[in-house]
Amino acid sequence: MNKEDKPIVGITMGDPASIGPEIAVKALLNPTIYEICNPVLVGDAGVFRDIATRLNLNVIINPITSVPNAKFELGTIDVYDLANVDLANLKFGEISAMAGEAAFASVKTVIDLALADEVDATVTGPINKKSINEAGHHFAGHTEIYAQFTNTKKYGMLLVEDQLKVIHVSTHVSLRQACDLVKKDRILEVVDLLYNGLISLGETNLKIGIAGLNPHAGDSGLFGTEDDEEILPAVEEAKRRGYDVEGPVPADTLFSKAATGYYGGVVAMYHDQGHIPFKLTGFKWNADKKQMDSVKGVNITMGLPIIRTSVDHGTAFEIAGKGVASPDAMILAIESAVQLSKYRKKNLQAV
Template sequence: MPDKPIIGITMGDPASIGPEIAIKALLNQSIYDSCKPLLVGDAVVFDAIIKRLSLNASINIIKNVSEARFEFGVIDVFDLYNIEISQFNFGEISAAAGEAAFQSVKKVIELALAGDIDATVTGPINKKSINEAGHHYAGHTEIYAYLTGTRKYAMLLVEDNLKVIHVSTHVSLRQACDLVKKDRILEVVDLLHNGLISLGETNLKIGIAGLNPHAGDSGLFGTEEELEILPAIEEARRRGFDVDGPVPPDTLFAKAATGAYGGVVAMYHDQGHIPFKLTGFQWDAVKQQMKSVKGVNITMGLPIIRTSVDHGTAFEIAGKGVASADAMILAIESAVQLSKYRKQATS
């Protein structure tokens, strides 16, 4: 399998649905047809999931990537030996689980920076568990940025026609408004443009959201559009980007979902996440649980490739066998596409 990229996949929080969706994703032959996947985390947790759910798979514990077999049905696990299984319970927030989750992220980054793997995919982590373990980060994006020494980065969400990048993410709404600045908007336009190309997107038209209702309505409902967003749009056009805006957010995402834009710029976390999850998440009102969760989170601007599921840890269903692996499969597929593009671009 000389041309297939090696994809390192973290377990996420071991007490979450992360280990389950990772195993379930690797029980699809199509994953092995397109790449060489290996899990990074604690083998005892993956083994517990396989036994608990009676899954048709076995574990191959490795200490070096060169030991991986990449054989369907035999799941390679880069074992970090952080979890004491006798003291472990699915669905519980703990510092021990947070430490194990953080170490799996740290290791997969190290493997990618060393060139041992071609791309990284992350399972869901719990911010409280991570912080209880003494690692004070707002999320995966910030961990990756710090450990790779990256200053200019952004979160890009991908689901079918909707591709959303954010000016700011894990900050308060008050801070988010203050972070709407011309230079940052130009930065994420450039990151989004590059992301669309690397994902194979042919529609490179970018829609840029306003911050305020009706995109400020000529200053009646706020001045950020006139002072920061519109100047950024004009400069982006001068630089050759095909951009539209500022578009009122309640209109922008309706148009984007039908393919009017290759991608859109959201001004803050929930402005982009709410329409994105309305597109990709399906709630079963009878069973009171998600029946399908789709969507990929890509960190743009890093020296390595990082994709992720765009959903949480779902502790309430951890270890019960009902978690959907849809988003994990899509995250792996996106990592494969990005690694192929990067290889072509550097060859």
């Protein structure tokens, strides 16, 4: 495939004090990435050069100030250079306003590049929410940043790892607030977002499982009324709209079936209900080494006018700069971004 035929993928640095720069550079050492896309990192070129030097990675960092100047060649990593990190004051594993500002700037820049059609898709590295907030940007996470700067009102977090695909009714809110957000209309919104996500990813199993909120899905009102009063009516309406849905299914049953591919995707009612089974599937902890052997999983923000995928893990401050971080999730996030880009391009050509 010629360079001109491949999607341009903008990849953010993440928090410079985290494993973000490391996994980005490691991912772009994989020849497969350059076979499927034209990747460009967005952040501080000095940070990427420093991590490559520290880890003895055989790569050239090529700072650029515009995407057309990128070389897109294996062995040379193009960096849309924001030059906004003072390496003398950067410490791995530490929260700081400087790191938060640099991380935020890389996200805002890649959004702007995508909105201007200079990149075809965006991929984000891990950020530290406290550092972002200390820099004066009061967001709960990437999803909310993207929603604001793309003026998106209806969106959802879709997690993808092998056969398990999970979208959430709510994410970064308290558990008490999450219960209040379980509403029929919102559930129908995320069913639609999930269905579109499955289609975009090329999935053929479109059966959707919808989790209950309460133990035993409320057990006919014995353990709460939300399942009967909000979730069940949403399921019935989704069926009337032509979706193949099942629910509310008690979560402890739903996810064991979903992990085997019984459902093409599932709707979780709140953050941890979806994240815990997802990470049990994709994250492999090595008890002897006291570190992750592999961290797999992709986070896709559905409903945006641009493509955004991300690693579904945090900053891992405890291992930042040590050279042991796995790029698996970043590679998967890039691959998913390419798949979504191809689907979008195909649809645009059909119009």
